[in-house]
Amino acid sequence: MADVTGSAAISTTGDTGDPAPPGISGTGRIRQPAALIRLLAGLAATALALLSADYARATTNGLAEDVAAAAALVPHPLGGVATGLTTAALLLLPGFSAAHRLLRAPADRRHVLQQLADGVLAAVLAYGVSLAVDLWIDGHAPFSLVSALTQPLPGDPLARTEPVYGYLAPVLAFLTASAARERRVPWTVLTLSALAGLAAGAATPTALLLGVLIGWTAAHGTRWAVGTPDPRPRPTLLLHSLREAGLRPVSAVPAGPDRYLVRQQDGRPELDVRLLDRQAVTAALVQRAWRRLRLRTAPHPRALCSLRNGLEHEALVSYAAVAAGVRTRRIAATAEPCPDTALVAYERLPGRTLDELADEELTDALLADAWGQLALLQRRAIAHRALAPSALLVDGAGAVHLVNLADGDIAAGELVLRSDVAQLLTTLALRTGAERSVRAAVAVLGPDAVAAALPLLQPIALTPGTRHALKRAARDAQAAQATAAAPPAPDLLEQIRAEVLRSRPQAPVRPVRLERLRPRTLLAVGGGAVAGWLLLSQFFAADRNPIAAVADADPFWLSLALLTAAASHVMGAMGFVGFVPERLNFRNAVLAQVAGSFVKLVSPGGVGGVALNTRFLQRAGIPTAQALSSIGVGQLLGLVLHLLQVGAFIYLTGAETGDSERDALPFVVGGLAVAGALLAAVSAIAPARRWLAARLRPLTAEVLPRLVELLRNPGRLAVGFAGQLMVSIALIACLYCCALAVGQHPAFAAVGLVFLVGNAAGNAAPTPGGAGFVDTALVTGLAATSMEYGGAVATVTLFRLLTLVLPVLPGWAAFSWLQRRGAL
Template identity: 40%
Template sequence: MADIRERDNTEDLSGEDPAVAEARPDHDDVNGVSDVYVVEPLLPQRLRRPSDLLRFIATILVLAAVVLLALVAKQTLIGLEADVKEGAELVPLLSRIAAFLGGAAVLIVPAAFAVERVFHRDGLRVAEGLIAAIVGMAGSFLLGQWLVGGNANDLRVLLTGGREMEPLNTLLTSIVAYATAVRISRRPTWRMLMWTTIALYILAFFSGRQITIPSAIVTVLVGMAIGYATLYGVGSPNTRPAGSAVVAALRKLSFSPISARRIEDDHQGSRRYAIGLRDGSSLDVTVLDRDRQVAGLPYRLWRRFRLNSETRRRAIRSLRAELEREALMAYAAQAAGASTPRLLGTSEIGTEAALLAYEHIDTRPLDEVPDEEIDDDLLAQIWEQVELLQIQRLAHRRLTGDSIHVDRAGRVVLTDARSGEVAAGDLLLRLDVAQLLTYLALRVGPERSVRAAAAVMGPDALAAAMPLLQQIALTRETRSALSKAKNVLPAIREHIVALKPQSKVEEVRLERFRPRTLITIIASAIAAYIVLSQFSQVDVYHVVTTANWAWSGLALVASFASFVAAALMLRGFVPEPLPLWRTVLVQFASSFVKLVAPAAVGGVAINTRYLQKRGVPPASAVASVGASQLIMLVFHISLLALFAYITGSTTATSFTPSRGLVLVMLAVAVLVVAVLGIPPLRRLLTTRMSKLFSNVLPRLLDVLQSPRKMVEACVGTLMITLMFVLCLHACIAAFGHEISFTAVAVVFLTANAIGSAAPTPGGLGAVELALVGGLVLAGVPKELATSAVLLYRLLTFWLPVLPGWASFTYLQRHEAL
């Protein structure tokens, strides 16, 4: 068999000159086969494997979880440690044996493994392990000194148990880092010896009260993290087989290669080779490398977590599973009669790679075909190929321009079988139709894309795919193209509805949640922690029993009046008649919705829905709510300026703002400049505002034509603010503190603006902090301010939830929402 060497080639892999990238053969093949020149770049000697980085991140996450859990279950760990200590004292001989064996073996086993590796000429791996051991020793020592120095006292007590000892065992950290860096886990016998030794070492130190359970666990995890970080930092020896090994594997499959050239990698990063055979034919060979199996794993995990189970793919597959999956899909596509490259052979290349050999078809991807050359005949061929797959329940899962090819005769060829599914369900088949519809619409327009699909697949298939025309369902490349081409998906839906106007297909929810939902959940958890920490100092029973009931009753009336005011405001901006009390119920229902939506979103959504149910056209409903929000913003700014002027005119003229206030004002100014000065942020803001207020001006003109509506809108808008200010003022007075109404108004208007911007439900956390901070700056004692804000939020946010739920249920039952 020929011994082939590859030399470095810096030319483009898809079109380099073989003469420039000529490889040097060593000798002729023993079977008489002439030398094969493998044209490919010189493979790097070392690689940074994504798997090492992912293991490092996973270890850090486990370490953080262990520390948090240990801090929470501190008393349980203390009891467990006492039980183990008592047990060790009952069998002192066993403890002494463990101490002797662990202390000696923890040094002997790593040394023996190093000698064995050097004997097998693998000294470089030992050197990597020594680097990790040195880093582990230094890192654990420095971390221990940092903890002993008084930083993170709770963590120090947790790791040391309050005794004079190392927070992290320096020797154990370096040993674990060494074992991780030399990949001892791949050798079952050595792995068992190493971890048995480490367990004996920990037992010996634990029975001697020189280490605690949390310290032992944290030490092992820190050592593993340092080992994986070292592996990723210095890289690992490249075990990918070179082109010569690919040629040798093909010869074992009875092929006779005479030329080999590496071409551009596929979209998953797998290597590809163009192989010329002695009979004049060619092969396209795909090489699956084991170290590439985890490439893109974070994205795949995120998709599995975010999407429903029917649409997601397995995040991790073994090398053999990936080989079998692609081979099965290729054979199934051939059996279905689809035009795909024939799979001619598969083979493993050692233990680190495998190959799939396809017949070569001279084609070009559809991405390289100009739009004007994509005629109706070509579109029909594409859909016919997809129909052949769908008849046999085969889902391609990647119908894009790089997997749809056109040969010299103009025939369509489908490639990239690895992403497909055999025996696919209806949802996956409909996803294929939605993906191809969208891709072709981006190339030839929605109308031609839908017309060509309907001619082959039929209107029913398109109607079934219509609910899946969602960006989340499409490939990453198609989603990127859609971000530049607006209104493509709505246009596709309109053309499908024109073909099948009476079709009723159930809505399909592909996402478990949206990213904004995750952000809201995280922000809500942080806000709840802040609120609970702030109010933990307040005795709720004391607040309820000591509050003046007269003032509390006034605050409750003001809270109820705010819902009536909100109903009046909405009625004022809608020329169509709205019943008052049902509109009041809608405002109560919005208080229930605020529990699961940010403050600035819940009310807008439910009011818009209510108007649409009342027969107001969608555009007019959005415009009415947008007009009310715009006028509310104008009133808010005007009242803030008015009350601030009144408050400032009654204070000393020598008032100097605090440093914190100046910093806040500067931060707000910087934020405004950033939003208005950075084009992407400015476009995002203008786009969102234009969507909300696009039809506001005509709606305002309609309101101005009716004096009664104009008065109703202005009175309702003004009453909302005044009722909330009155409620807060009464809550403060309920605890016996006097403060001017204007000062309370300034505090409320400022805090309300902060709460509206917060992504938490009802501005939870942000409103409380802003109100308490504002009242303290206004001269209210902190304990009293906290109690007053607690009462205020109880009356305006939490108490309306129950009637809000009842109103929401009632309105839904009567189809008003």
């Protein structure tokens, strides 16, 4: 967070008497992460409410009918009077809130006026959004959504209620954006207004919900767009709070973002004061929640539930460290100067952090002292979690103090404690080298304790700053090696492992799996959910029941489709072994392709197939580099053949209409023009040129030499080309037979073009087997070839059943058989 208080010291003198009533800074604006998070949550909730109203029509209409039936029991004149009174109260509420706040806080009138201006802007925005939603629903929305959000007005069946109820959204936006502290009266008025609207039949429950969501979202959108007045306390308020806590502060000088250096009277020790505010808590909450979801060693997010919880947690860890005998900063006081800010005041420790020391100052005694302090924490099961260079403070006498314990934890588990050892090993090795860091650790902790940390010595277990430092060290080492023409040296983590293994050769080196959830897995789950939604929408939107069409499929064409689907695995094995110069067992290669049908169901795109083929080649005795090169050759030539097939089917599709040249020429010319433009753009931009060179380096260094080796065996290369070509033809024939089986009669060339384009586009999606995206692309393409939509859905359903679902069980059996035989 940027510091806006300036660098001048704020001082007060005397032991008695408080300064003038202090306030908050109000000298700048900041964008709070909490506002962005709530804006995104509000947009998602609004979209979900509209989707629910449209798709869950029975539930929504049933709820509206029940409310309307209950409202009919209320006399119409009484409902009208209640609606008028509550609407008037609702319109007067912003003025009442503004006057109340200005009268209660005359010292902070400027700050309050800024907040009220934000509230007015948010109210205008909410009213505009409500009006736009009303106009869209009245003129362009589907009737199902109109009926869910509106209902006939009592006494006038031709008129309907508003989709977004009344002035609910702008008033709520004003109160939220202006940070009104009074809750009881505003929420009472809002609730009565909503109930009166329901009782008078002037609103539906969905319209009320939409009004609340629009108002809340507009308020936080405004707060994010224009920022909010800085809620941090003035130094005068900070000094006042410290005096109330029993200290004797004289002056406060900013010492960094959210930090102050406070001098006291009578020679008392100076204080390091750290501020905790809601925006810092919210920003850390998202990061901590993601780490908690992803990593087994992540801290519990309980310390971030509120400012008070965070304050109490930091104080608890600090007191526990002091009780364990660890040298650290002692807490002098804690306080909450204002509702949005808390502070922790530490007794100042003069000294320098580890990254500020010169290399010659990093003696063996200093390293041993650092490990000794960590050993004290380990004995009491206290985890530091952030042993970066800034957490090791060295005083004038050369003693090490462990600071920055805010992320720590008490009663920590064994895995987290071992992670602290791995972190300190890396932090010290970055400055002193692996040998000295490990030697000092073994001398203090013992070889067994250090060896136990080896499985945690992996980048994901380290702090972000340490990971960046490792990358910088690796780049510097590579540059030095390139200058000296020396052979590449192992990275720092490998050097640390080697040093530890010298003292304990039997130490476990296999990394512990720390990830609960990988980002790729989360992406696949999200993609799978989207895929399921797309499939269901296709089934429900079809003009013809696809399940019934599949059940009534012609047996002859269905048998041919099954045969071509099975043949595609044999063709795939030919295309696989043809690009491997070494001799392979063809039967096992076919079974590996069948096993790929099982693997791709649990992995996105072609990732699973590449990994399985690589493992197959490794188990066949082929080195990893050569195995990857062979797969790279197959993929490169497969891409070339795919593009040639697309061009051929474009030509054939045009030939069937008698206008092949005119239909094919725009695609060819357009493709060449786009490729040329992209190549020219990449060549003109230096970062893009370097990025492309880095991506092409494996091609020139590994794939092309492997291709040259394959050219010495033209027979095997021909088998590879034939397999790559025929696997596409087999799948196109399967899709074509599926179309004939359900009573459709498309052109073979059109089916081939749809498959090649749709399968390539859909497989780029991060879903298992391209589920959902491949299906949508194929259905859309087939429907564009004069095939009816219901028939296209039935064709694709049958095709995916034969090529994606049916091979799963044989694929699992082949996968298990190959594993038992040691082929995988």
